[in-house]
Amino acid sequence: MAFFVQHFLGLLGMTRRVYTYPDLPGWGLLNMISTIGAFLLGISVLVLIWNMVVSLRRGTVAGENPWNAWTLEWAASSPPAEHNFDQLPPIHGRRPLWDLAHPENQDEPNASREKSKETKMDKNKVGMMCFIASEGFFFIMLLIAYIFYNYSQHPYPGSQWLNPLKTGVFTFCLLSSSFTYWMSEKKLAAGSHNGFLLWLAATLMLGGTFMTGQAMEYWELFQKGLRAGTNLFSASFFMVTGLHGLHVLIGLIGLLIVLGLALAGDFKTGKTAIVKTIGLYWHFVDLVWIAVFTTIYIVGVRT
Numbered sequence: 001m002a003f004f005v006q007h008f009l010g011l012l013g014m015t016r017r018v019y020t021y022p023d024l025p026g027w028g029l030l031n032m033i034s035t036i037g038a039f040l041l042g043i044s045v046l047v048l049i050w051n052m053v054v055s056l057r058r059g060t061v062a063g064e065n066p067w068n069a070w071t072l073e074w075a076a077s078s079p080p081a082e083h084n085f086d087q088l089p090p091i092h093g094r095r096p097l098w099d100l101a102h103p104e105n106q107d108e109p110n111a112s113r114e115k116s117k118e119t120k121m122d123k124n125k126v127g128m129m130c131f132i133a134s135e136g137f138f139f140i141m142l143l144i145a146y147i148f149y150n151y152s153q154h155p156y157p158g159s160q161w162l163n164p165l166k167t168g169v170f171t172f173c174l175l176s177s178s179f180t181y182w183m184s185e186k187k188l189a190a191g192s193h194n195g196f197l198l199w200l201a202a203t204l205m206l207g208g209t210f211m212t213g214q215a216m217e218y219w220e221l222f223q224k225g226l227r228a229g230t231n232l233f234s235a236s237f238f239m240v241t242g243l244h245g246l247h248v249l250i251g252l253i254g255l256l257i258v259l260g261l262a263l264a265g266d267f268k269t270g271k272t273a274i275v276k277t278i279g280l281y282w283h284f285v286d287l288v289w290i291a292v293f294t295t296i297y298i299v300g301v302r303t
Contacts, residue, residue: 001037005030011148070095124277132284135247139288142243143295146236159233161224163217164297170213171293174248177206178286181255181279188272196267200259203282207252214245237296244292247285254278 009030014021021027065074075097076084092099093107150159180202187195218238228238258278261267267275 002034002041003037005034005037009034011145065097070098072096122273122276124273125280128277128280132280136284136288139240139244139291142236142240143291146240146295149232149236159237161221161226162297167213167217167293167297170210171289173206173213174210174289175286177203177210178283180206181282185272185275185279188267188275193262193268197259197262200255200262204252204255204259207248207255207282211245211248211252214241214248240292240296244285244288247288251278251282251285254281 009027010016012024012026012030014027021031062078064076064078067074072089072091075089089096089100095107099106180199184196184199184203187193187199221234226234228235255278258275261274
């Protein structure tokens with residue numbers, strides 16, 4: 001309530017750090033919502049301060065392990081000594097403090113190791129999924145800004161120079177690269193190293209073709225006098241497509257790294273986590289371009 005509505009006010013044209021603002025439609029309501037949110041934040045801070053004061057004056061001491069946790073770090077004193085432990089507690093399993101408190105029902109040594117291998121999530125995949133989630137939200141905000149700035153203008157100054165047919169050809173190349181990468185993963189899983197290299201090289205070629213097409217389009221627009229700072233259309237167009245192009249370039253670098261590792265024989269041992277992680281990123285980049293191409297080149301040009 002306090003901060004998010006300020007994004008909408010910015011899109012409506014309200015400048016930052018002003019003590020007053022014009023009585024324009026919607027501005028007063030959004031600023032009132034933001035003010036209510038600010039007061040709620042202030043009240044919550046007062047509650048926190050009150051809780052801290054009460055706890056310091058007459059609160060019960062929490063103790064060294066207030067949560068009755070099972071892991072080793074809670075065996076240290078509170079506050080912990082510089083060396084953490086005078087004597088390391090005995091460790092017989094994955095829950096050492098549970099074992100100390102329940103000697104009659106301890107974890108077996110290395111308990112459920114095989115099961116943990118089955119259920120443990122790959123850290124590379126988790127990290128990539130978190131990155132994709134954040135970047136996906138970022139692209140959604142950029143497309144919303146593009147729509148807000150451009151769909152009210154008929155025609156958009158500069159949009160008539162876009163060529164959906166030509167860009168569609170390069171779009172087909174980029175989307176086809178998702179298929180070729182999927183095929184490379186299938187070949188790798190089947191043990192066909194040469195097939196994996198062949199389909200991976202095809203993915204690189206198709207991705208490079210898309211980047212070449214985008215560079216050609218930028219050059220044509222520059223020749224016609226369209227720059228990033230020409231108008232709102234050009235600023236939002238180059239921001240969205242340029243940022244996506246940067247993601248494609250990073251993906252191509254990742255694919256080159258995978259190709260180099262493959263040529264060195266790294267994936268013959270069965271360790272393919274990096275291949276799957278780069279695949280998630282590459283498919284995400286292609287999916288984002290579907291939204292970008294539809295918004296700018298199909299709906300935008302025809303509107």
